[in-house]
Amino acid sequence: xxxxxALDRDSALVKPAYRILSERFGEKxxxxxxxxxxxxxTVAPTAWKEAARTLRDHPELDYKLFLDLCGVDYxxxxxxxxxxxxxxxxxxVTHKHHIRLKTAVPEKNPAxxxxxxxxxxxxxxxREAFDLYGIVFTGHPNLVRILTHDDFVxxxxxxxxxxxxxxxxxxxxxxxxxVPEGSEHLVLNVGPSHPxxxxxxxxxxxxxxxxxxxxxxxxxxxxxxxxxxxxERTYWQIIPYTDRLNYCSAFINxxxxxxxxxxxxxxxxxARAEAIRVILSEFSRIMDHFICITTNVVxxxxxxxxxxxxxxxxxxxxxxxxxxxxxxTVSYVRIGGVAQDVPDDFDARCRxxxxxxxxxxxxxxxxxxxxAIFANRFKDIGTFSKEDALSYGWVGPCLRGSxxxxxxxxxxxYSGYEQYDFDVPVGTVGDCYDRYLVRVExxxxxxxxxxxxxxxxxxxxxxxxxxxxALPPKSEVYSNIESLMNHFKLVYDGILAAPGEVYGYxxxxxxxxxxxxxxxxxxxxxxxxxxxxxYNIYQAYPEMIKGTMLADAVAIIGGxxxxxxxxxx
Amino acid sequence: MGLxxxxxxxxxxxxHFKSVHEGGNIITTTVDxxxxxxxxxxIWPFPFGTACCAIEFMAFTGSHYDVARFGSEVxxxxxxxxxxxxxxxxxxxxxGPILKTIYDQMPExxxxxxxxxxxxxxxxxxxxxxxxxxxxxxxxDVYVPGCPPTPESxxxxxxxxxxxxxxxxxxKRPQGEHRVGARAEGSNDxxxxxxxxxxxxxxxxxxxxxxxxxxxxxxxEERDEPGSGSHHA
Numbered sequence: 001x002x003x004x005x006a007l008d009r010d011s012a013l014v015k016p017a018y019r020i021l022s023e024r025f026g027e028k029x030x031x032x033x034x035x036x037x038x039x040x041x042t043v044a045p046t047a048w049k050e051a052a053r054t055l056r057d058h059p060e061l062d063y064k065l066f067l068d069l070c071g072v073d074y075x076x077x078x079x080x081x082x083x084x085x086x087x088x089x090x091x092x093v094t095h096k097h098h099i100r101l102k103t104a105v106p107e108k109n110p111a112x113x114x115x116x117x118x119x120x121x122x123x124x125x126x127r128e129a130f131d132l133y134g135i136v137f138t139g140h141p142n143l144v145r146i147l148t149h150d151d152f153v154x155x156x157x158x159x160x161x162x163x164x165x166x167x168x169x170x171x172x173x174x175x176x177x178x179v180p181e182g183s184e185h186l187v188l189n190v191g192p193s194h195p196x197x198x199x200x201x202x203x204x205x206x207x208x209x210x211x212x213x214x215x216x217x218x219x220x221x222x223x224x225x226x227x228x229x230x231x232e233r234t235y236w237q238i239i240p241y242t243d244r245l246n247y248c249s250a251f252i253n254x255x256x257x258x259x260x261x262x263x264x265x266x267x268x269x270x271a272r273a274e275a276i277r278v279i280l281s282e283f284s285r286i287m288d289h290f291i292c293i294t295t296n297v298v299x300x301x302x303x304x305x306x307x308x309x310x311x312x313x314x315x316x317x318x319x320x321x322x323x324x325x326x327x328x329t330v331s332y333v334r335i336g337g338v339a340q341d342v343p344d345d346f347d348a349r350c351r352x353x354x355x356x357x358x359x360x361x362x363x364x365x366x367x368x369x370x371x372a373i374f375a376n377r378f379k380d381i382g383t384f385s386k387e388d389a390l391s392y393g394w395v396g397p398c399l400r401g402s403x404x405x406x407x408x409x410x411x412x413x414y415s416g417y418e419q420y421d422f423d424v425p426v427g428t429v430g431d432c433y434d435r436y437l438v439r440v441e442x443x444x445x446x447x448x449x450x451x452x453x454x455x456x457x458x459x460x461x462x463x464x465x466x467x468x469x470a471l472p473p474k475s476e477v478y479s480n481i482e483s484l485m486n487h488f489k490l491v492y493d494g495i496l497a498a499p500g501e502v503y504g505y506x507x508x509x510x511x512x513x514x515x516x517x518x519x520x521x522x523x524x525x526x527x528x529x530x531x532x533x534x535y536n537i538y539q540a541y542p543e544m545i546k547g548t549m550l551a552d553a554v555a556i557i558g559g560x561x562x563x564x565x566x567x568x569x
Numbered sequence: 570m571g572l573x574x575x576x577x578x579x580x581x582x583x584x585h586f587k588s589v590h591e592g593g594n595i596i597t598t599t600v601d602x603x604x605x606x607x608x609x610x611x612i613w614p615f616p617f618g619t620a621c622c623a624i625e626f627m628a629f630t631g632s633h634y635d636v637a638r639f640g641s642e643v644x645x646x647x648x649x650x651x652x653x654x655x656x657x658x659x660x661x662x663x664x665g666p667i668l669k670t671i672y673d674q675m676p677e678x679x680x681x682x683x684x685x686x687x688x689x690x691x692x693x694x695x696x697x698x699x700x701x702x703x704x705x706x707x708x709x710d711v712y713v714p715g716c717p718p719t720p721e722s723x724x725x726x727x728x729x730x731x732x733x734x735x736x737x738x739x740x741k742r743p744q745g746e747h748r749v750g751a752r753a754e755g756s757n758d759x760x761x762x763x764x765x766x767x768x769x770x771x772x773x774x775x776x777x778x779x780x781x782x783x784x785x786x787x788x789x790e791e792r793d794e795p796g797s798g799s800h801h802a
Binding site: 147171241310313327 | 659698
């Protein structure tokens with residue numbers, strides 16, 4: 001791509017990842033770029049697997065946290081000899097660094113080595129890339145469709161697949177597990193429409209008495225094609241779609257999207273907008289944690305905390321309503337700022353809501369934390385080790401519950417998080433109880449952040465003055481020709497980002513929410529890949545519940561906070 | 570008169586029935602009216618929550634909006650115990666057969682609310698895997714607009730169902746239920762389906778057949794009496 005100039009060899013050698021890979025693989029390291037601070041290395045397909053292994057195992061690199069793997073279709077890019085590309089995103093918790101590793105995949109024989117031996121999390125991501133792009137991962141243990149149904153024909157994310165082409169699912173998949181004839185074990189199907197499965201997840205378990213012997217999970221029951229829709233929308237028009245990813249904390253998704261696009265464009269939002277974003281993001285995080293904790297205990301039979309907490313959620317809804325006119329799916333963020341300024345009584349409303357939140361949090365804690373029944377159901381249940389958590393790509397409260405203090409707000413501050421003083425709670429055991437405690441503590445820390453942000457809330461603009469990014473105010477549009485032209489151009493042409501690719505990320509309520517955006521200079525992005533935190537988390541669920549009791553499986557899933565909108569996109 | 574406002578019966582002065590019920594009140598009404606009154610005040614919903622709307626549905630059942638005021642707080646997660654299917658959220662093609670199965674498993678009489686634009690029309694997801702409205706597969710009695718609708722509008726939808734039950738109206742039947750085996754069965758596009766059915770009817774008409782699903786009853790004189798059939802003679 002023209003503006004993404006490859007780094008020259010000498011300056012690239014400063015980057016340890018490039019130095020080590022080129023020492024080991026020589027000519028097979030094809031290209032290294034650094035665009036908007038993102039380091040990307042392209043390797044030859046023959047070196048793909050070993051390069052990933054080196055990145056993971058070399059002590060100087062230590063990219064142990066698997067983030068994302070996706071396909072990209074460059075059908076219209078004449079400069080590329082190969083049509084597809086596979087992009088892998090990794091993170092090093094010790095060195096606090098993200099990296100992207102890419103390799104080209106030809107159209108004729110779209111094959112690529114599997115990474116399932118290196119990262120456990122790669123399994124479902126490779127299945128997704130196979131489902132959506134038809135890229136075959138050689139050596140993959142179970143390369144079948146994952147998001148679309150079995151009667152689907154073709155690979156929908158390819159650029160030459162018509163967006164609206166649908167296929168009727170005549171025969172839903174009945175058996176996920178293979179049970180030999182005459183087996184005395186019972187197969188139990190849970191979901192997709194089951195109260196404990198929170199909507200659309202499905203898992204099948206093989207039971208020996210009440211102990212789970214084998215499991216298999218199926219997803220895709222809410223695959224409503226965010227990524228395909230995003231390729232046909234301008235950068236603005238995608239904002240409402242992002243709200244519906246993790247709908248429990250809709251604002252954070254929009255926040256992440258705005259930051260990713262701003263990173264791609266190289267613009268910054270004014271300080272006031274950033275502070276407003278932080279405040280609303282933290283309120284959304286609190287809402288999300290409330291939902292997660294209380295619906296989890298509803299599954300275990302305790303419905304009172306749900307009623308207690310929903311009163312405070314209504315207060316947060318009212319606050320969001322007063323700011324932007326919507327309760328749940330807010331669409332309040334804009335590229336380069338927010339849609340409008342907050343109302344005059346914003347501070348007072350926030351303070352009132354904060355009082356509600358601390359009250360109900362206290363009540364919730366009184367009902368749960370030391371409750372013997374609750375503790376017995378949660379303690380030492382669903383324990384997950386650090387190593388597995390990294391290999392699967394866990395993030396957010398679940399990763400922190402397993403004992404790894406990785407919080408993007410602290411490690412890679414954005415939107416001015418560096419100004420605020422807060423703690424990152426970490427679990428010691430990695431069980432359900434730890435994850436619960438981490439969430440409760442995060443609610444309190446979020447209140448601290450909101451308090452500081454309200455005190456420091458700067459005056460000034462709520463959206464950038466860059467007329468290539470943000471619309472001029474209506475009063476100017478109606479009164480001078482230049483603003484009218486700016487308005488017209490921006491509505492008609494959209495935001496035009498220079499060709500390039502970035503990975504923007506924020507700390508979502510359930511972990512690192514990333515957007516991998518590829519721009520080819522047109523008004524629609526060429527590819528948007530969401531890195532959904534719960535995709536990795538839910539992937540580990542079938543393995544977690546193996547050997548536990550059936551009732552524990554219900555206790556575990558609620559605490560993982562898997563949200564279908566984000567899982568299936 | 571609270572009870573009398575609800576029950577569409579006739580109030581009779583109890584003094585006329587002193588011998589029957591000393592000092593008590595007597596209300597005469599129809600059995601249907603009483604049954605409908607009971608039904609309308611105890612609708613048990615099956616929450617088929619898949620997406621964002623399910624969160625607003627939770628607010629609808631939560632302490633603030635409190636659906637218990639309408640007698641519908643008993644959420645049933647088994648379709649066999651529910652009489653209102655509340656589809657909250659996007660239904661995709663992969664989920665379609667599951668939704669259909671659940672609808673089929675519900676006992677009569679059953680009602681369907683389609684909550685939000687995704688369930689009603691597919692919303693702004695016009696793409697390869699999203700069902701463009703659940704009425705492709707099941708009948709819908711009340712559509713609730715919004716993305717997601719506020720709990721108030723969901724309450725309004727529930728009250729609309731209550732109104733219909735009170736008036737003794739029937740729920741909608743599955744669209745094209747009698748069209749099993751006809752062309753375009755299971756087709757996604759409603760327009761395509763209707764055209765295909767019309768075409769099917771026209772073709773059957775040319776060979777002297779009635780439209781699919783029309784049932785003819787034999788006239789009484791032609792009916793065979795038990796034991797008097799000619800083949801017994």
